């Protein structure tokens with residue numbers, strides 16, 4: 001599904017920065033991959049190249065068999081619209097649109113019939129647990145809710161690939177749990193291929209596989225066992241216990 | 252095609268949300284600025300057009316009428332001195348539908364002398380044209396009879412009386428005092444030395460002032476008196492014609508020619524307004540400047556508003572592009588917003604002009620030296636102001652939104 005070959009990215013400037021120094025990996029369809037590494041190791045840079053937001057210096061990227069680096073700017077915009085979803089660290093929603101409008105925006109751009117896109121977006125909002133927040137303005141939603149709207153928007157085009165750059169960085173523990181569980185479920189139930197950048201080691205337990213990046217190179221990789229995954233899905237980032245002192249005393 | 256329509260619908264959707272969910276104060280103030288700019292343009296245009304119109308109508312009613320007939324050329328190509336068979340000609344002219352009246356005038360040069368204390372010590376003498384009128388005919392084509400500052404208008408049978416413009420008499424607020432007789436009053440006696448050698452004494456019966464200094468530099472005697480002075484009959488130096496103005500002058504001129512007024516030189520009033528034309532041309536320049544300033548005010552306001560809106564949404568715009576929205580959709584949505592400011596501004600401006608300002612100016616016209624001026628909205632200028640305002644708003648929406656939306660996505664979102 002995602003094939004990366006000897007990807008290099010050098011930021012030209014006063015001092016050239018070699019952010020990616022030749023990265024290669026394959027991600028099969030339906031895999032949830034966590035991308036980890038110290039700050040400045042090139043995680044975001046890698047994601048930007050994959051999501052066609054930037055142009056790599058050299059190397060190759062195949063997404064679902066398409067050589068995306070050969071696409072014209074126009075075709076790249078269209079490819080982003082049709083074949084991928086991207087979740088930003090900050091809840092990157094359009095403030096003038098309400099929750100469902102943000103979610104269905106890509107479908108509207110695709111020219112899908114209004115009835116149809118409202119239905120699809122509605123279903124997704126249901127899936128991310130926001131069926132009772134459809135007509136709330138963005139400013140009326142919590143950070144976690146906003147991030148879930150952003151995930152709904154990223155999935156609404158039924159793309160098979162979802163990129164997420166530290167989607168939980170700005171969320172509290174409870175919302176982190178909600179979002180990570182949601183991603184895990186999407187992978188399990190919809191067969192979504194997910195590449196998620198994260199800082200926190202606990203978060204990787206929701207994934208199938210972890211790629212470690214260091215200094216622009218792939219350092220190591222790790223597969224998460226089904227048991228660890230199950231454990232994370234059920235108990236990871238639970239706040240019910242710690243956030244309730246009375247409950248703690250009783251225990 | 253389908254694609255473009257779909258893109259446009261997306262732009263429309265975004266635009267609609269900017270308006271309904273955006274800042275209402277900004278929206279209101281921007282529209283207000285567009286409204287004011289539009290009103291400003293059209294009010295100044297309207298006043299200037301009103302003034303020009305006043306000058307034109309005064310020209311016609313006080314100076315040359317709608318159409319002037321002058322002597323034609325003789326068989327050798329020289330200009331004749333007089334129009335002949337005037338009575339016959341007048342009958343033909345008056346028979347033409349749409350012609351309100353005509354007045355035949357003699358015009359001759361003369362020296363006018365005024366001896367205020369009748370001692371011969373202080374004789375004031377000037378050289379001005381003396382014209383004759385048939386007072387009855389003249390009343391149908393000019394406002395002269397309504398322009399008497401003092402004394403009375405001429406009667407048909409008056410032989411030893413004259414009326415004179417205030418530029419001839421002096422006093423009465425005349426503007427060219429030096430060249431006048433410096434203070435003639437009604438009842439005073441003046442001596443006229445005609446060019447053909449005839450000398451007559453007249454009593455001043457009335458003093459008049461039109462709004463034209465040029466038209467106030469004349470002395471009028473009756474037709475009877477002039478014919479006796481010149482020893483002529485049934486002739487005229489010029490015939491002034493008033494029409495009902497249902498058609499342009501050219502139509503009536505054609506009718507005149509068809510009716511047999513052929514040999515004479517027939518001209519519309521526009522041929523006699525060289526002086527006025529200078530004023531009209533400078534008004535036109537002022538109009539252009541005002542239009543330009545108004546458009547700049549409206550354009551810059553809209554530009555700034557769209558500029559701030561897009562700059563402060565740099566990140567959102569980057570994100571919209573990141574999820575696959577074309578730049579053109581974003582730019583179009585802001586052009587629609589700019590157009591919205593402009594069209595609502597224009598509509599409000601139109602309503603205010605139509606229902607508040609026009610009635611106000613009709614009730615309280617501006618008083619100019621030439622007369623009362625109210626708003627005259629010229630259709631073509633009005634449409635030009637609308638079209639140029641719309642064009643300017645498109646540019647004002649396009650430039651900032653295009654600049655922001657073509658920015659690199661990474662820079663827009665994280666830079």
Ligand SMILES: Nc1ncnc2c1ncn2[C@@H]1O[C@H](COP(=O)(O)OP(=O)(O)OP(=O)(O)O)[C@@H](O)[C@H]1O
Nearest residue numbers: 011013017019037038039040041042043044045046
């Ligand atoms: N636009 C840019 N211009 C120049 N250098 C850049 C640019 N973006 C990133 N870099 C540099 O490239 C390197 C990798 O940056 P990147 O943002 O990919 O790191 P990261 O792994 O995402 O770090 P973090 O965990 O802090 O988000 C860093 O040294 C960074 O300074």
Ligand SMILES: [Mg+2]
Nearest residue numbers: 043044045165
């Ligand atoms: Mg990063």
